[in-house]
Amino acid sequence: xxxxxxxxxxxxxxxxxxxxxxxxxxFHSALMLILCLFGVAGIYILLHADFLAAVQVLLxxxxxxxxxxxxxxxTHQLTGKKIKHYNEQPVPAGLIILSLLILLIVSxxxxxxxxxxxxxPMPTVAVIGRALMTDYVLPFEVVSVVLLVALIGAIVxxxxx
Amino acid sequence: MATxxxxxxxxxxxxxxxxxxLLSRRNAVGILMSxxxxxxxxxxxxxxxxxxxxxxxxTGQIFSVFVIAIAAAEAAVGLAIVVLLYRNFDIVNIxxxxxxxW
Amino acid sequence: MLELRPIFDAIGEFLNSILPExxxxxxxxxxxxxxxLGVASVFVxxxxxxxxxxxxxxxxxxxxxxxxxxxxxxxxxxxVKLLQKExxxxxxxxxxxxxxxxxxxxxxxxxAYVTIPFGEGLxxxxxxIGILYIIAITTFTVVSLLMAGWASHNKWSLLGxxxxxxxxxxxxxxxxxxxxxxxxxxxxxxxxxxVVQQEGWFWNWYVFRQPLGFIVYxxxxxxxxxxxxxxxxxxxxxxVAGYNVEYSGMKWAMxxxxxxxxxxxISAIAVTLFFGGWHAPAPFLDFIPSWIxxxxxxxxxxxxxMWFRWTYPRVRxxxxxxxxxxxxxxxxxxxIILTGFGIYLF
Numbered sequence: 163x164x165x166x167x168x169x170x171x172x173x174x175x176x177x178x179x180x181x182x183x184x185x186x187x188x189f190h191s192a193l194m195l196i197l198c199l200f201g202v203a204g205i206y207i208l209l210h211a212d213f214l215a216a217v218q219v220l221l222x223x224x225x226x227x228x229x230x231x232x233x234x235x236x237t238h239q240l241t242g243k244k245i246k247h248y249n250e251q252p253v254p255a256g257l258i259i260l261s262l263l264i265l266l267i268v269s270x271x272x273x274x275x276x277x278x279x280x281x282x283p284m285p286t287v288a289v290i291g292r293a294l295m296t297d298y299v300l301p302f303e304v305v306s307v308v309l310l311v312a313l314i315g316a317i318v319x320x321x322x323x
Numbered sequence: 324m325a326t327x328x329x330x331x332x333x334x335x336x337x338x339x340x341x342x343x344x345l346l347s348r349r350n351a352v353g354i355l356m357s358x359x360x361x362x363x364x365x366x367x368x369x370x371x372x373x374x375x376x377x378x379x380x381x382t383g384q385i386f387s388v389f390v391i392a393i394a395a396a397e398a399a400v401g402l403a404i405v406v407l408l409y410r411n412f413d414i415v416n417i418x419x420x421x422x423x424x425w
Numbered sequence: 426m427l428e429l430r431p432i433f434d435a436i437g438e439f440l441n442s443i444l445p446e447x448x449x450x451x452x453x454x455x456x457x458x459x460x461x462l463g464v465a466s467v468f469v470x471x472x473x474x475x476x477x478x479x480x481x482x483x484x485x486x487x488x489x490x491x492x493x494x495x496x497x498x499x500x501x502x503x504x505v506k507l508l509q510k511e512x513x514x515x516x517x518x519x520x521x522x523x524x525x526x527x528x529x530x531x532x533x534x535x536x537a538y539v540t541i542p543f544g545e546g547l548x549x550x551x552x553x554i555g556i557l558y559i560i561a562i563t564t565f566t567v568v569s570l571l572m573a574g575w576a577s578h579n580k581w582s583l584l585g586x587x588x589x590x591x592x593x594x595x596x597x598x599x600x601x602x603x604x605x606x607x608x609x610x611x612x613x614x615x616x617x618x619x620v621v622q623q624e625g626w627f628w629n630w631y632v633f634r635q636p637l638g639f640i641v642y643x644x645x646x647x648x649x650x651x652x653x654x655x656x657x658x659x660x661x662x663x664x665v666a667g668y669n670v671e672y673s674g675m676k677w678a679m680x681x682x683x684x685x686x687x688x689x690x691i692s693a694i695a696v697t698l699f700f701g702g703w704h705a706p707a708p709f710l711d712f713i714p715s716w717i718x719x720x721x722x723x724x725x726x727x728x729x730x731m732w733f734r735w736t737y738p739r740v741r742x743x744x745x746x747x748x749x750x751x752x753x754x755x756x757x758x759x760x761i762i763l764t765g766f767g768i769y770l771f
């Protein structure tokens with residue numbers, strides 16, 4: 163059962179991911195990206211990371227991809243029919259990527275990972291929250307500052323003056 | 324029962340798709356999308372390792388939260404730059420943006 | 426008494442006795458889905474008629490009177506009419522996206538019902554991340570609106586879609602933050618646990634400990650559901666009808682359906698988090714079944730939403746955005762800080 167769900171999700175992710183990088187219409191790519199990220203959220207649920215799955219849907223689907231669709235809508239040139247969508251590199255890029263993929267898969271299958279047979283603490287929200295406020299408080303604060311800076315930076319860059 | 328290798332291979336495939344898009348797309352928004360795919364493959368790795376290697380401290384999930392936050396920041400700034408380029412120079416193709424080079 | 430939980434338990438036992446486990450899972454999944462769909466459809470049929478009556482009486486009219494007693498069959502007549510309509514697809518439309526947009530909208534509206542407790546034990550699945558799940562899954566509405574606006578290939582649709590997406594995203598922020606106060610007090614995200622903590626007399630309801638949070642939530646949720654005073658995206662007078670202007674027949678009906686479903690969703694969240702969910706306001710009223718209390722509170726909340734719609738004028742786009750970012754957001758932060766102090770002190 164679990165393996166079946168994994169294969170369905172993996173198929174969704176891989177197919178929609180491929181469509182993201184190959185579709186001619188960039189708006190369709192954005193929609194496929196949403197599907198792909200939703201599939202990744204499913205993978206998180208399969209990995210018992212329910213909080214992370216909700217955050218993934220909330221931030222990626224509700225935030226990042228919507229921003230991208232906005233950017234696509236205000237730049238009409240992206241969705242026209244005539245423009246080329248690829249540079250001159252797809253064939254060499256594809257070959258290199260294929261060899262990289264083979265290398266990765268071979269190294270993953272040959273490595274013996276020490277899999278621990280323990281259960282994770284189940285309401286993960288409380289554990290993550292406590293860790294963010296104790297052990298990881300410095301990275302947490304840094305990320306907050308980064309987000310603030312990015313927010314102000316984006317407004318300053320994109321505003322019409 | 325899906326093992327760690329299943330997740331790692333899925334994430335490797337997703338990462339490679341992302342890199343391919345990054346290398347071959349011409350327009351800036353497409354490249355940003357490819358970067359998001361790569362971020363997600365890294366996140367799958369984080370969570371999978373956290374679940375299978377060291378389940379009781381959830382370090383991988385915490386790092387994934389950070390990665391998602393950084394991805395949001397990156398997308399905001401990147402898209403602001405794309406919109407600005409479009410408005411000022413009417414282009415979104417990355418390989419035409421070479422004013423800084425002579 | 427008239428609790429519904431034992432009935433479902435009996436059905437579950439019956440299924441377990443005649444079917445293997447795998448099929449029980451499948452049957453119960455589809456069964457609950459069908460029940461939720463049916464219940465929600467009945468609510469929507471009722472809401473459409475009710476909204477017409479409420480608006481009519483607020484404007485000293487009668488509203489629909491001819492079909493059935495006080496026009497109660499009006500919605501069904503409307504539905505039959507919509508089914509007969511020609512299903513138009515604009516020539517330049519992006520067909521696949523155009524067809525999928527209403528489906529995404531509809532599904533996103535329904536997925537929220539997984540974690541809403543309609544009564545004691547009447548919940549599809551009590552998730553650990555309950556309320557977060559609802560906030561996350563309803564963001565798909567934004568995607569569907571953008572899809573509809575873009576695929577119709579019509580500038581009014583595009584403008585309407587972008588406006589509503591911008592509005593929903595902006596109000597999503599104060600909405601999520603306003604719920605954090607309740608989550609801080611309850612120390613859980615699970616809907617059932619939050620309701621259980623509000624047992625007893627009505628002063629145990631979280632609205633009395635989180636008045637500011639409730640106000641922010643209710644205003645933001647009204648905006649989130651695109652209801653008047655915040656219905657800029659479908660301002661009929663200036664934008665024709667917003668993102669759904671090119672849709673006709675059943676596809677239009679699906680958007681409409683989703684809108685009313687969202688109205689019920691925000692009322693259900695308000696009732697669950699702030700008004701004690703299925704609990705009676707006083708312990709001695711417990712003889713009335715829990716689901717009646719829940720539905721009654723929801724209907725009251727929906728009535729208030731309708732009341733808003735027929736009382737307030739529409740606000741301008743810039744006022745709308747300024748209100749979200751300059752007033753609601755700081756208010757939500759103030760609420761969180763006050764709640765923190767409150768928890769620290771008591």
